[in-house]
Amino acid sequence: MNNTQMISGAANLVPIYAEVFLLIAASAILLIDMFLDQSKRAITYALTLAALVGAAFFSFADYSSGSTVYAFSNMFVNDPMGNLLKLFSYLTMGMTLVYARQYSTDRGMLGGNLGGEFYVLALFSMLGQMVMISANNFLTIYLGLELMSLSLYALVALRRDDAKATEAAMKYFILGALASxxxxxxxSMLYGATGTLEIGEIAKKIGSGTVDRSILTFGLVFVVAGLAFKLGAVPFHMWVPDVYQGAPTGVTLLLGGAPKLATFAICVRLLVEGMLPLAFDWQNMLMILAVLSLAVGNLTAIAQTNLKRMLAYSTIAQMGFVLLGLLAGVVDQKPTHAAAAYSAAMYYSITYVLTTVGTFGLIMVLARQGFEAEEIDDFKGLSKRSPLYAALMSVLLFSLAGVPPMMGFAAKFAVLQSVLTTGAVWLTVFAVMFSLVGAFYYIRIVKVMWFDEPTDTAPLAVNTDKGIVLALNGLAVVALGMMPDSLLHACYTAIEKTLAS
Structure with missing residues (x-):
């Protein structure tokens, strides 16, 4: 049953309650923080988490209704896929702030002249992601994208006295502006060809066959290039390792976590909902990007000694799997496998984000004032210092490698199953082979933690809130790996209802 509504007038505000609430909350927190001493910065932290909980309340209510609502002359859509992605974005952002709190405090990112800008910028980047996820118009997509990107540029450069962070911010800003x-x-090419900015109308115009296909294909190439940059897919991956390594680890986590879910959303909005009649063209482009990302990401990661840089190349390879899911939805010009393929890609994106958040959280556990714990050698003998955290890191790395029964295995299996239904056996084999290559550099860290002698014997100081969230993070990775059906079904239902609208 297609439960779709189009509203107007004052009713336009109802579907955007979550966005309005977060905007008001972020602005209020910015003002409140101006009057707080450094000793009371915990108030800003608590208010930020409360803002995320409040926004989650509105999104969960919308998700529970299961309906699709179009607002502001169809520029904004509130649908099950968007609300589910928002809920995981709030969760990811909340975990990120918990993990990064002590790290950021030790490095002066939450004190002195800076105040609570870290939290406020994180909330504004979250707001940009929410707009991206619910965008149903080219202008809305670009508005959300720039709000998110500008906040992240500022966050990367937040440590003004750090030359590496400043360099990373410059690279990210220049290449990000190019991708935008x-x-x-x-x-603009697609608008010129179709005469509309609304995603649903563009799909109708393309499907009518009255639009110049050469202009459409030309515009499509640039759109896919821009999306590939935001995902960090090869050959638009140049910024990923440099920015991941140069940015403060707390900010690296902000870059590599929730924004991936927003980017997945605009891939679905633009390519699937807006340009499904051009699926043959963009699927071939995504295939090339996926193959290159899997090969370059996994092979280059092997050579890395810096853990953040290795995880950056790992991210590139992981995005290759997301692209595999996106390219498997249309077979012989028929979207018969669309819901299964796109839900597998969505599940993979959520899995990757939850696992990556925990991994960087553990890097920040080992870090302390004046010591970053960024090298693989810094994890030597971690099992002798803390068997619990060594076991937790092992679980997260095994999930990234796709080892059962972790959730990473269920995600890879779902994507490969979707690719196999298209008849692309060679692509499935290729992905499996490079997953095996990728397992090497993940397992190398496990070996270093459990079998090498520690070079650092400093005690690990972990805040109670961070310790609890890390433990829950690890349990979720195992539990959702052993019982993946609930989340897979939620993703499938959300995608199915969204496509039906």
């Missing part, structure tokens, strides 16, 4: 230009130019 690609995306905007591609959208």
């Amino acid at each position: 230009g690609f995306l905007l130019y591609g959208m």
